Amino acid sequence: MDMAAVNSNRVVKTTLIISTYNWPEALHLCLLSVSRQSVLPDEVIIADDGSTIETYDLIESLRKTFPVPLIHVWQADEGFQLAKIRNKAIARATQDYIIQVDGDLILHKHFIEDHLELSKPGTFMTGSRVLMNKRLSESLLASQKTSTGILVSGMSNHTNRFQIKFLRNYFADRYKAHDIMKLRGCNMAFWREDLIRVNGYNEDFYGWGKEDNEIAARLVNAGIRKRAIKFGGIVFHLYHPEKCRERCEENERRLIQTILNKVIYCKRGVSQYDYASVEQYA
Template sequence: MKPTPSSTLLIATYNWPQALEQTLLSVQRQVLLPDEVIIADDGSKDETRALITRFQENFPVPLHHVWQPDDGFRLGQIRNKAIASATRDYLIQIDGDLILHPSFVKDHLTAARPGHFIGGSRVLLSEELSKQLLKSNDQQISLFHKGVRNKLNALHAPALARFIELFKKEKGLYNLRGCNMSFWREDLILVNGYNEEITGWGREDTELVIRLYNRGIKRVYFKLQGIVYHLYHKEYDRTSVLKNDTVVQQAIESNSIWCNTGIAQYL
C-alpha cells in the first residue's frame, strides 16, 4: 500500500465569511485531515479575519491566513503566495464557497500519484438550499436532496472510479474547476505556478494546466470521488475572459512550460 503524502489544503476566499465558515466546518469533519490549511485571501475585510482568528483557537491542524490588499480579482497571485508558504508535499486546492464531502481529502490523497495532477468537479446547489445551509451547521447533503443539481457529481463511489480509470484516461482542458484540484507542490514550482498576467475572473487554471501538460504532467481520472458542494452565488463579472483567453492561446502556441510572473518571486 502506497504511503499517504503530507498535504496542505489551500482555500481561496474573498469577502464571504458566512460561506468560508461552512467550508472550515466541513474541513473539521474530514475522515482524514490535511496536515495544514492555508486560507488564500484576495483582500477580504476584517470580518473574514475575525472568523479565521476564531477558528484558529481550536482548529485540529495548523490554520494559516495569507492575505493581500484588495486590488481587483487577483486569484492567481494570492494562490501563488499561499503555495509558496505551504510546507507539505501535496497541495489540495478549493474555494471558500464549498462544503466538502467527509471523504474529500482522503479521496484526493488516495488518488494522488507522481507525475500527475487532479482536476475534480463540483455539485451545484440551488439558491434556496444554499440559504438553508448558510443558516445551519447541519451539512448532511445527499444527491437526493431537493436543490442538489447535476446529481451524478454527487455520487460517491471511489472504488468504481478506480476501476473505470483502468480503461479511461483524462486528457484535455475540459471541466477544469479551480475550486477542486490538487497537485504536487514541486510540479507547480517546476512551471512557476499561476501566471499573474491573468487577472479578473477566468482561465488562470486552464493556462496553468497547459504548462503542466507541456512539462509531461498528466491528469488523473477523478469522477465519483472528491465531492464538493458549491453554495449558490451570483456569477462574477466575466469581462476579463477574452483578455485572459489571449494569454491561454499564447501558452498553447508556444508550448509554454514557464510563465514570467509566477510563484518564483515568493520563494
C-alpha cells in the first residue's frame, strides 16, 4: 500500500522546531522558506541556544505577519547545549508530529509536505541535506532568495537536490534502514509521544556531536523504526566554518554505552520541563 496516499487522507498536526545560535541573517532566510511552504506547519518553535537580542528582534519583527504561530524558546549562552534547548522546545510543542531543522537551512518548498506524506506511526524519519559553498550561500543571504535552479553551481551532495516522489517512497524503508549512524539531526522528524517515551534528548551530551545518533539509538531500542527520506524533504545548508568538536570523543563514548546497554530512557531529558517552565527571551 502507498503510505503517501494513506497519509494524505489523515490530518497530522505538526510542530517545526528550528535550532539557532547567533546567526539572525540565516534564520531570517530559513523562516522565509518556511513561510513559503506548500503545506505549512501548525506552529514554529525557535530553539535558541543563547543568541543575543538581534535574534529576538528578528523573531518579533516577523511574528505579527508570520502565517502560523512563531514561538521563541531561549536559554542563556553557557556553551553548546543543543540537546537541552531541543528538549525545551519539545516541552513547549503542542502538536503530534515534530519536525526538526537547523536555522542555517533553506527548506525546499515541499519540505513539510514530503515529511508529512511519509509520516507513519511507530517510526521516526531521518533526512539529508544539500551543501552549498560560501559564494552561493553569501549570494542567497544577500538576495534573500529561498530557491535556486537545480543545476546551479556551488552545491555538493548532488542527488539530494532532486524531489522525485516515486523514488522518495521507494527508498523510505530501504535506504540504510538499520544504520543509526547515517542520519542528520538537522533534518529529522518524530512523533511527540515517542520522544516523551524515551525522555527526549540526553542532556549529558554537551558540545557538538552524536546527540542525534544517541536519541535514534534509544528510539530503536524502544521499538521505533528508522525510516529515511531521500529524493524529498530537501534542505539546503548555508556555508559556515565547522563548529568546535573537542567533546565529540566523549560524546561518542556515551553513544556506544547507549547502544551496548540497550538504553531506552535517559535521566536528564525532556521530563525536566513543562510547558509553563520554558523560558522566553529575557
